[in-house]
Amino acid sequence: MPDQIPADYLDGLNDIQRAAVTTTEGPVLVVAGPGSGKTRVLTFRIAHLIEKGAAPWEILALTFTNKAAREMKERISKVVGKRAGNIWAGTFHSLFARILRVEAKHIGYPSNFTIYDTDDTKSLIGQIIRELSLDKTVYQTNAIKNRISSAKSSLITPKLYERNEELLAQDKQANMPLVYKIYAAYVNRCKKAGAMDFDDLLFRLYELLQNHPEVAGKYRQKFKYVLVDEFQDTNTLQYAIVKKLVQYPDSPRNICVVGDDAQSIYAFRGATIQNILDFEQDFSQFDIQTFKLEQNYRSTENIVATANAVIGHNRRQIQKKIWSDKGLGEKITVLREMDDTGEGRRVADTILEQKNRHHLANEDIAILYRTNAQSRIFEEYLRRFNIAYRVYGGMSFYQRKEVKDMVAYLRLVVNPNDEEAFRRVINNPKRGIGNTSVGKMITLAGQQQITLFEASKHVALAKRTRHQADGFIHMIEQARAKVDTTDAYEIADTIAKKSGLLDLHRGDTSIEGMGRLENFQSLLDGIKSFVEEDTVIDTETLPDKTLATYLQNIALLTDFDTKNAESTDVVTLMSVHAAKGLEYKSVFVVGLEEKLFPSWMSMDTLDGMDEERRLFYVAITRAEQFLTLSYANTRYRYGKMVMNEPSRFLAEVPAEAIVSTTHSRRSQGHEYDRVQEQRARVSGVTPPVRSRGTARFAKPKVDPANFTPSPAAEIVEGVRILHLKFGEGRVTKIDGGAANRIATIHFSDLPQPEKRIMLKFAKLQILP
Numbered sequence: 001m002p003d004q005i006p007a008d009y010l011d012g013l014n015d016i017q018r019a020a021v022t023t024t025e026g027p028v029l030v031v032a033g034p035g036s037g038k039t040r041v042l043t044f045r046i047a048h049l050i051e052k053g054a055a056p057w058e059i060l061a062l063t064f065t066n067k068a069a070r071e072m073k074e075r076i077s078k079v080v081g082k083r084a085g086n087i088w089a090g091t092f093h094s095l096f097a098r099i100l101r102v103e104a105k106h107i108g109y110p111s112n113f114t115i116y117d118t119d120d121t122k123s124l125i126g127q128i129i130r131e132l133s134l135d136k137t138v139y140q141t142n143a144i145k146n147r148i149s150s151a152k153s154s155l156i157t158p159k160l161y162e163r164n165e166e167l168l169a170q171d172k173q174a175n176m177p178l179v180y181k182i183y184a185a186y187v188n189r190c191k192k193a194g195a196m197d198f199d200d201l202l203f204r205l206y207e208l209l210q211n212h213p214e215v216a217g218k219y220r221q222k223f224k225y226v227l228v229d230e231f232q233d234t235n236t237l238q239y240a241i242v243k244k245l246v247q248y249p250d251s252p253r254n255i256c257v258v259g260d261d262a263q264s265i266y267a268f269r270g271a272t273i274q275n276i277l278d279f280e281q282d283f284s285q286f287d288i289q290t291f292k293l294e295q296n297y298r299s300t301e302n303i304v305a306t307a308n309a310v311i312g313h314n315r316r317q318i319q320k321k322i323w324s325d326k327g328l329g330e331k332i333t334v335l336r337e338m339d340d341t342g343e344g345r346r347v348a349d350t351i352l353e354q355k356n357r358h359h360l361a362n363e364d365i366a367i368l369y370r371t372n373a374q375s376r377i378f379e380e381y382l383r384r385f386n387i388a389y390r391v392y393g394g395m396s397f398y399q400r401k402e403v404k405d406m407v408a409y410l411r412l413v414v415n416p417n418d419e420e421a422f423r424r425v426i427n428n429p430k431r432g433i434g435n436t437s438v439g440k441m442i443t444l445a446g447q448q449q450i451t452l453f454e455a456s457k458h459v460a461l462a463k464r465t466r467h468q469a470d471g472f473i474h475m476i477e478q479a480r481a482k483v484d485t486t487d488a489y490e491i492a493d494t495i496a497k498k499s500g501l502l503d504l505h506r507g508d509t510s511i512e513g514m515g516r517l518e519n520f521q522s523l524l525d526g527i528k529s530f531v532e533e534d535t536v537i538d539t540e541t542l543p544d545k546t547l548a549t550y551l552q553n554i555a556l557l558t559d560f561d562t563k564n565a566e567s568t569d570v571v572t573l574m575s576v577h578a579a580k581g582l583e584y585k586s587v588f589v590v591g592l593e594e595k596l597f598p599s600w601m602s603m604d605t606l607d608g609m610d611e612e613r614r615l616f617y618v619a620i621t622r623a624e625q626f627l628t629l630s631y632a633n634t635r636y637r638y639g640k641m642v643m644n645e646p647s648r649f650l651a652e653v654p655a656e657a658i659v660s661t662t663h664s665r666r667s668q669g670h671e672y673d674r675v676q677e678q679r680a681r682v683s684g685v686t687p688p689v690r691s692r693g694t695a696r697f698a699k700p701k702v703d704p705a706n707f708t709p710s711p712a713a714e715i716v717e718g719v720r721i722l723h724l725k726f727g728e729g730r731v732t733k734i735d736g737g738a739a740n741r742i743a744t745i746h747f748s749d750l751p752q753p754e755k756r757i758m759l760k761f762a763k764l765q766i767l768p
């Protein structure tokens, strides 16, 4: 009998959890650390409410993701059966959209209103800017979009905006005095089109509840129980709506919110920890009951101790104790690698090792990074090692639009007959070669049995379009002329600039736009690594650094996607933001370097640093048994090798909780260190002073920025050289043809001292 409720379900709770679950009437606040069972309390509470006779549709449960809501319902259904399906559980946006569809007529919208995504919004704003004949270099779409968005989040209507001296002054200051006009037109047009953007879903609901007491009353009576998970990440407007929904006298005020101020990670979207403090205040006269959960059921003591130590570095927080009785468990492993490629390889290596040694399934493992663009290198190595994975909450790297666009250009350079690639890029970025012109090309190509690319050269076009097409053709052909003689990076770099793609991405300063720029750059950096890496020759065949080979490599990698699409036993890759609330037996937090994690964008303010630390705290508290932290000493950023300091967060991990910083066997970090120290003594090059905080985590002794490679032609038999990775060596032999000179170099400090290195690609500095 699936609908039967097991009598003993409350046994799965400790005393405080049980009290929080069974205190069903009146406001309840649970503030507690990670893994303490906050989400479990909400889930059991809903089951308990239904058990006590509440109807599922009387329960409104607001979660941060739809996935979280689905999982909650699944668990509840184990207790109460299929009635769980009727609970109102979901995200703020999805549930509010549902209410708005029913009540649309009250606010002059059709019930089948469309929801505009970011691109729709931007395109409409662009349109309005044109119609108002404003200078689009001054009135930038993104800036306007942000202004409109924050106005809505602060409940400022176009009418209020027009009268708001402060906002008007700000706009004047920014040389955009007419923002209020654009805002008014935008709201008008959305309404005419029967469309709401994401902000409207909150804004309009608030308006509805505010201006239509009878509607508000209806929902207050309907939702007898309101629950909010991850309350620390709600913004002011979301909280305002929640308050409206539980307003007396219509509502019985049975509201339960759970959260952890130390895990608040959405300040950049307007979330404020203040909401937790306000909640306590706002409901104080209604007999609010506060529960503190202290036992962590998720993680081992080592992990909990680490988390406590890390968050202790933040300035203010609600005091919480948190402990675990799961035993000390494994110590935390820190992986240090020479470069990002090494990091990718090492993490994949360690995953294999953990799977073998601890019998972990893929689905027990997650790799967490600060920015989505970091997924590339891990995806590559997981594929090579044949470990199934999925990028959670996003597309896998090579499926992302900005990556595909650039790859299409490169495909076209290598193969001008590639029609898919041609069609994808001919007017992307927009260069005034619209559908009509492309249509003409397709017709001509069909008539004359030639490729689209050929057709584009001969087709009759208006003068301006012809000029644009010629520029495009010239760019591709110029690059094509070099494919066999130039390395892949040089061509890609040129195309990135000449095509206008780089400028396009740079010009978009929205949060999504910055993510796209990072992906775009990561692709270029990957090509750079492809060209620069493995100049050491292990076999007789020469490494091929051409664009054609590069494209072939990634095409083979992409093929892996379809193979793994069905499996659920996959390693999860995701950003730390997306990992909120989740848990895995083994967690890898990667890219722990200054400017990356903490992000360079947050480093200049104390608030920003605190938020980065909370993010790190969220990341490490996802781990149940194994926690691995990794960083690379160098990585390509914008096509240049940069040296990275280990993240300050590493130094905040208690030394006694760490296994020891380990180097990859392959990266030969030890040898490198010794060689560099020796060299510093000999030549007077001072190794950079280790900063106090991160002293336990070694950095390379030579800043790549100070390393000046000598021209390949000067590398001859007998010279002493310095190699960034292998250290000091002596050239013992030169062979190979004039175009492919290969040096045999003896690095006395390496276990296998003899290396054969291609001079065309290698970077070597001649020593005096």
Ligand SMILES: Nc1ncnc2c1ncn2[C@@H]1O[C@H](COP(=O)(O)OP(=O)(O)OP(=O)(O)O)[C@@H](O)[C@H]1O
Binding pocket: 012, 013, 014, 017, 032, 033, 034, 035, 036, 037, 038, 039, 040, 041, 260, 263, 296, 297, 298, 580, 581, 582, 583, 621
């Ligand atoms: N009393 C309990 N007995 C057994 N397991 C429990 C108990 N309480 C919680 N757990 C388990 O501990 C883990 C963490 O619980 P939960 O996810 O609810 O914590 P949380 O406080 O919501 O964490 P976060 O802050 O990360 O969202 C889950 O696997 C949960 O099932």
Ligand SMILES: [Mg+2]
Binding pocket: 038, 039, 040, 581
């Ligand atoms: Mg939770």
